[in-house]
Amino acid sequence: MSTTTNDAVVTTTSDREVHIERDFDAPIERVWDAYSRIEQLSRWWGRGHVVDIERWEFRKGGHWRFVEHEGDQAYGFEGRFREIVPRERIVQSFEWDGMPAHIAIDTTTFVDLGDNRTRVLTDSIFHTAQECAGMLESGMEGGLNESYRALDALLAETR
Template sequence: MSTATEEAVVTTPADREIRIERVFNASRERVWAAYSRIEQLAQWWGRGNQLDIERWEFRVGGHWRFVERADGESHGFEGRFREIVRQERIVQSFEWDGMPAHITIDAATFEDLGDGRTRVVTVSQFHTPQERDGMLQSGMAEGLNASYRALDALLAQ
């Protein structure tokens, strides 16, 4: 019996939203640490590839910037934290260098399922339906699932 979701469930509940749901086989405290402690985040966030942490200010108003390096290419991502509720919620802006000036607001919630597992639901809000569709067509689901597999490996340690 698998206790974690193999792939994230990606849906589009509204014309400017992407909703991502994934269950992890770890406590909420452990999953929260993997999202909030840079030494853990760096091990899974970039699909397990080399991740250069250019900036990490995990506080409301704080700025973050990562550059993922793989196969001779680099991809930059950055944003600012809008809301942090310990072990419950992170709201941040998100911008990918591949779609400059197309900023989303990502709200991630962490739900303790009561059986040692945690559900993470992230809702990304886009400015336009076209921006949402562009992100869906960018291969984001494949990259996200690769990152979540790296997170599974970290949580299993």
């Protein structure tokens, strides 16, 4: 992780897998709430842009769908929850309207680092190497870091 920008560390662990790590200056309960409570998630998930929550069923098998607005552009994302272990892990599918029917499976793990710090690890597995490359080329890393900076701001205001 870069100490100057606090960007996420994004690495490819195989031609179909991406691993993301990011530390946050907040206790695990607050980071978990920011991921699991829609009133908080909607404030940071779309990089700070307006996000329409079309569907939010935070339970195993539940469906979610968000549309992020940036100027006259709209970007849709959706998935289904496979597993939810409070303050430990969320496993879900992820699909971006810009790459329809190319679904990744994301496992997000929350690690209590102590001293009111939390590490968030996300492992994304794609069906093919081309899908993985396509997502990386779509600007995923930049958008992710913008969202994480919005999450930093949300966590700072709830201290």
